[in-house]
Amino acid sequence: xxxxxxxxxxxxxxxxxxxxxxxxxxxxxxxxxxxxxxxxxxxxxxxxxxxxxxxxxxxxxxxxxxxxxxxxxxxxxxxxxxxxxxxxxxxxxxxxxxxxxxxxxxxxxxxxxxxxxxxxxxxxxxxxxxxxxxxxxxxxx
Amino acid sequence: xxxxxxxxxxxxxxxxxxxxxxxxxxxxxxxxxxxxxxxxxxxxxxxxxxxxxxxxxxxxxxxxxxxxxxxxxxxxxxxxxxxxxxxxxxxxxxxxxxxxxxxxxxxxxxxxxxxxxxxxxxxxxxxxxxxxxxxxxxxxxxxxxxxxxxxxxxxxxxxxxxxxxxxxxxxxxxxxxxxxxxxxxxxxxxxxxxxxxxxxxxxxxxxxxxxxxxxxxxxxxxxxxxxxxxxxxxxxxxxxxxxxxxxxxxxxxxxxxxxxxxxxxxxxxxxxxxxxxxxxxxxxxxxxxxxxxxxxxxxxxxxxxxxxxxxxxxxxxxxxxxxxxxxxxxxxxxxxxxxxxxxxxxxxxxxxxxxxxxxxxxxxxxxxxxxxxxxxxxxxxxxxxxxxxxxxxxxxxxxxxxxxxxxxxxxxxxxxxxxxxxxxxxxxxxxxxxxxxxxxxxxxxxxxxxxxxxxxxxxxxxxxxxxxxxxxxxxxxxxxxxxxxxxxxxxxxxxxxxxxxxxxxxxxxxxxxxxxxxxxxxxxxxxxxxxxxxxxxxxxxxxxxxxxxxxxxxxxxxxxxxxxxxxxxxxxxxxxxxxxxxxxxxxxxxxxxxxxxxxxxxxxxxxxxxxxxxxxxxxxxxxxxxxxxxxxxxxxxxxxxxxxxxxxxxxxxxxxxxxxxxxxxxxxxxx
Numbered sequence: 166x167x168x169x170x171x172x173x174x175x176x177x178x179x180x181x182x183x184x185x186x187x188x189x190x191x192x193x194x195x196x197x198x199x200x201x202x203x204x205x206x207x208x209x210x211x212x213x214x215x216x217x218x219x220x221x222x223x224x225x226x227x228x229x230x231x232x233x234x235x236x237x238x239x240x241x242x243x244x245x246x247x248x249x250x251x252x253x254x255x256x257x258x259x260x261x262x263x264x265x266x267x268x269x270x271x272x273x274x275x276x277x278x279x280x281x282x283x284x285x286x287x288x289x290x291x292x293x294x295x296x297x298x299x300x301x302x303x304x305x306x
Numbered sequence: 307x308x309x310x311x312x313x314x315x316x317x318x319x320x321x322x323x324x325x326x327x328x329x330x331x332x333x334x335x336x337x338x339x340x341x342x343x344x345x346x347x348x349x350x351x352x353x354x355x356x357x358x359x360x361x362x363x364x365x366x367x368x369x370x371x372x373x374x375x376x377x378x379x380x381x382x383x384x385x386x387x388x389x390x391x392x393x394x395x396x397x398x399x400x401x402x403x404x405x406x407x408x409x410x411x412x413x414x415x416x417x418x419x420x421x422x423x424x425x426x427x428x429x430x431x432x433x434x435x436x437x438x439x440x441x442x443x444x445x446x447x448x449x450x451x452x453x454x455x456x457x458x459x460x461x462x463x464x465x466x467x468x469x470x471x472x473x474x475x476x477x478x479x480x481x482x483x484x485x486x487x488x489x490x491x492x493x494x495x496x497x498x499x500x501x502x503x504x505x506x507x508x509x510x511x512x513x514x515x516x517x518x519x520x521x522x523x524x525x526x527x528x529x530x531x532x533x534x535x536x537x538x539x540x541x542x543x544x545x546x547x548x549x550x551x552x553x554x555x556x557x558x559x560x561x562x563x564x565x566x567x568x569x570x571x572x573x574x575x576x577x578x579x580x581x582x583x584x585x586x587x588x589x590x591x592x593x594x595x596x597x598x599x600x601x602x603x604x605x606x607x608x609x610x611x612x613x614x615x616x617x618x619x620x621x622x623x624x625x626x627x628x629x630x631x632x633x634x635x636x637x638x639x640x641x642x643x644x645x646x647x648x649x650x651x652x653x654x655x656x657x658x659x660x661x662x663x664x665x666x667x668x669x670x671x672x673x674x675x676x677x678x679x680x681x682x683x684x685x686x687x688x689x690x691x692x693x694x695x696x697x698x699x700x701x702x703x704x705x706x707x708x709x710x711x712x713x714x715x716x717x718x719x720x721x722x723x724x725x726x727x728x729x730x731x732x733x734x735x736x737x738x739x740x741x742x743x744x745x746x747x748x749x750x751x752x753x754x755x756x757x758x759x760x761x762x763x764x765x766x767x768x769x770x771x772x773x774x775x776x777x778x779x780x781x782x783x784x785x786x787x788x789x790x791x792x793x794x795x796x797x798x799x800x801x802x803x804x805x806x807x808x809x810x811x812x813x814x815x816x817x818x819x820x821x822x823x824x825x826x827x828x829x830x831x832x833x834x835x836x837x838x839x840x841x842x843x844x845x846x847x848x849x850x851x852x853x854x855x856x857x858x859x860x861x862x863x864x865x866x867x868x869x870x871x872x873x874x875x876x877x878x879x880x881x882x883x884x885x886x887x888x889x890x891x892x893x894x895x896x897x898x899x900x901x902x903x904x905x906x907x908x909x910x911x912x913x914x915x916x917x918x919x920x921x922x923x924x925x926x927x928x929x930x931x932x933x934x935x936x937x938x939x940x941x942x943x944x945x946x947x948x949x950x951x952x953x954x955x956x957x958x959x960x961x962x963x964x965x966x967x968x969x970x971x972x973x974x975x976x977x
Binding site for chain 1: 834915
């Protein structure tokens with residue numbers, strides 16, 4: 166962590182069966198990635214209420230990542246499809262609110278994709294760092 | 307749901323995990339920070355929280371401080387959540403009043419060179435976990451009965467072994483096989499390494515046992531059509547493909563006493579349609595009404611309706627037995643089982659994709675499985691190895707190992723297929739033994755003879771005169787006139803290019819998951835690795851289990867393995883699958899949805915979203931509200947994610963709990 170560098174606040178909501186397991190695998194394999202993301206575990210991305218996303222941005226998140234199983238591989242058949250549909254909606258809502266829609270990202274990482282998880286985190290952190298603080302945070306200041 | 311509200315009293319325990327955690331972040335700082343968090347009464351640390359003294363700390367703290375919630379910051383909840391739940395329970399708390407902060411897999415191990423970043427992340431993780439722990443409630447797992455029956459999908463040697471073990475343990479077992487006979491790949495092999503047992507000789511007794519076992523219900527030419535339910539209570543629909551031929555039992559059921567197929571083969575003799583036999587890789591013909599080979603179990607003929615011309619000659623030939631029904635259609639049957647073992651095996655990688663080796667371009671380039679049939683006494687040539695181009699006996703045969711395995715070009719497979727080295731050694735032995743004067747050459751990268759008595763077998767083959775050339779074969783070209791083959795490689799031990807002319811080339815093709823197996827895998831909710839092999843729950847500690855409770859794996863469907871390993875895993879899977887059945891009941895995690903009836907508007911959106919039909923609308927006190935059938939609910943929370951009125955209460959993942967976690971992360975940082 167470089168001194169004085171702006172640290173984005175990024176929330177990840179990830180499913181127990183694929184992405185959480187993939188993130189664990191990245192750990193077992195000691196694949197290094199930036200420490201900027203904080204994860205909350207749910208059983209399925211289907212659980213991700215739009216409220217959670219709005220709450221996160223309202224609370225000052227600079228980015229939100231939702232990550233689940235690949236299509237067709239959902240532990241609960243199709244929770245990830247249902248979540249993905251909602252993400253499109255959320256992105257348009259965010260846009261309307263003046264928040265860049267790529268602050269919200271949905272990815273699909275399976276339990277065997279530790280390396281992909283590390284890549285996703287790198288990408289998300291880079292995207293958010295490039296965007297800078299969330300407009301809502303700038304407003305508060 | 308919410309009863310008496312007691313102020314949260316939380317205990318936090320930070321694990322060092324030796325240096326796994328403590329080496330990459332400041333455990334002491336995390337512990338000190340935890341003490342400052344609202345609701346935290348005690349914060350402790352220990353070298354190994356999962357050890358007996360570590361767990362005792364939890365137990366003691368609960369009693370001493372009258373705690374209402376426990377947070378352990380350690381490894382992944384996917385690893386040790388059950389351990390610490392038990393410890394929480396031993397201390398007298400409900401086990402679901404435990405929350406884990408993952409500061410190892412998702413922190414210390416992935417931020418090994420960022421001490422401050424990792425420490426800050428660990429503090430946040432603990433804060434988030436404490437916020438959830440403050441809102442945790444007592445939950446009670448639901449106990450459900452387990453059907454005293456099991457299913458094994460795939461009847462190769464792995465599936466056969468698993469089914470026999472389950473059946474011998476007194477469990478009714480359905481053995482499902484998509485082809486007309488059981489036996490799988492092993493029945494196509496001639497000899498088995500390193501003992502050189504005849505493959506059929508050691509397999510057929512087991513096949514016969516399957517046919518005879520009173521607890522095994524065998525369904526060949528059958529596929530899994532649909533899966534419903536959960537551990538203990540799977541409802542599995544089978545598609546029994548139209549075979550066109552009735553078994554004696556089926557015939558008797560239809561009132562044809564003494565009828566049904568007895569395998570006499572009279573129909574085969576008269577059938578005018580000739581097709582290649584897939585069991586022999588097309589090197590031998592079969593009729594439209596056929597059996598794969600003489601040892602099939604069950605010994606029942608099958609009509610290939612794609613090529614049958616319905617001339618009716620077979621019906622005439624069958625006569626009084628009246629076994630043949632040319633108008634038979636697929637039928638469906640639903641069975642209820644407690645646990646399932648998947649043993650769906652493998653296919654050979656289509657090695658013609660590696661154009662440089664000339665398979666399907668040059669007659670005398672064959673695959674190892676074709677070699678097995680050609681050298682096998684029951685094969686198309688009666689065990690005489692001949693060149694496909696001219697029927698001559700080969701004098702020089704080259705074996706190409708890692709054909710498509712350990713291949714990072716993107717065409718082949720990156721993994722080692724594990725048994726090709728050993729069977730190629732066996733092949734070299736077989737030609738040396740069967741054809742005097744025939745020379746075997748093995749082109750290899752490394753000889754991986756890892757098993758019991760395998761290395762000794764390798765020495766034996768060396769002593770018998772097989773020549774080993776270390777180098778991957780670059781190219782194979784055919785001499786158009788003689789049909790001999792030029793094998794180009796680099797001998798990496800001598801550092802010289804090789805241009806060897808041989809009569810025949812055998813490619814040890816890589817293996818890949820059985821074609822179409824993804825459909826089955828997804829029906830059972832089993833994940834797969836990047837290569838498509840089914841994913842075990844844990845590679846070391848739960849190699850037979852999957853992430854779907856009650857579904858287990860055996861054999862190559864989980865990854866390449868030889869016969870001893872397949873059988874060993876099958877026995878392991880059978881043992882694991884029999885435990886819930888013998889226990890008679892299982893406990894389901896109580897992550898059920900609940901309806902907050904006063905908030906429910908009865909819109910019914912959730913009802914359509916539920917993948918398990920666990921939700922219904924009911925009339926209650928003059929209003930329409932949602933109702934959850936707990937036994938069907940698997941706790942995904944999709945209904946809760948959608949409910950526009952916030953009327954769904956997802957136990958253990960409630961909206962207040964998750965929002966508290968989000969708030970704790972974003973609003974509750976260090977001042």
